[in-house]
Amino acid sequence: MALSNYSELKQSVITWSKRGDVDQLIDDFILIAEDAMLANPTENLKIREQETRSTATLAVDTRFLALPADYVSMRKVTLIVDDGVNSRWPLLFRTPDQMHVTTGSEGQPMQFSVTSQIEFDRTADQNYTIEIQYLAGLTPLSSTNTTNVILDNGPNVYLFGCLWALFRYSQDIEEESRYLSLFLDAITGINRKMNAGRYGPRPRIIPRGTKP
Numbered sequence: 001m002a003l004s005n006y007s008e009l010k011q012s013v014i015t016w017s018k019r020g021d022v023d024q025l026i027d028d029f030i031l032i033a034e035d036a037m038l039a040n041p042t043e044n045l046k047i048r049e050q051e052t053r054s055t056a057t058l059a060v061d062t063r064f065l066a067l068p069a070d071y072v073s074m075r076k077v078t079l080i081v082d083d084g085v086n087s088r089w090p091l092l093f094r095t096p097d098q099m100h101v102t103t104g105s106e107g108q109p110m111q112f113s114v115t116s117q118i119e120f121d122r123t124a125d126q127n128y129t130i131e132i133q134y135l136a137g138l139t140p141l142s143s144t145n146t147t148n149v150i151l152d153n154g155p156n157v158y159l160f161g162c163l164w165a166l167f168r169y170s171q172d173i174e175e176e177s178r179y180l181s182l183f184l185d186a187i188t189g190i191n192r193k194m195n196a197g198r199y200g201p202r203p204r205i206i207p208r209g210t211k212p
Contacts, residue, residue, distance in 0.1 A: 033161025
């Protein structure tokens, strides 16, 4: 059976589970699987198509900036100074407890942290362009969005994730455990597949000289 779009995924879940009585719940299973792809205790899905770059203005007299609506996790924040050559300053990440906030004076931010927003270590003394590199959330599957990059490149991630959610719903502990393991292995597999495409093959090491 093909597994390349939303409708085929739903049919595959019914076929694999041998449960024709759960067809009205499969949209819930898809949502649960999508959430677990990005938030589970073993390995989260991180593929290059999620890597997103955006810019925003940190306004003078503030040290806060809203997170992008599709934000999942941060990779890098760069401050761009309008000095004629657009100098770029990578900012240091600090946890909220680690970051020392300079109060009573304005200046060029040097550090940032992430809470419900992006926070900087000092109030901006002018308008700064902030470039944000981050991992964005998935485009969920639905009847109107019938495929996405995960289903295209790793349909087993969706299939095993939905089956795990189904057997969790039906309280079949043995099958739930089996499909959770397959689901997490599939996430690891697609992460490796995408990273191999991003970084290319390992360089070959050719020994020089004679062997002893």
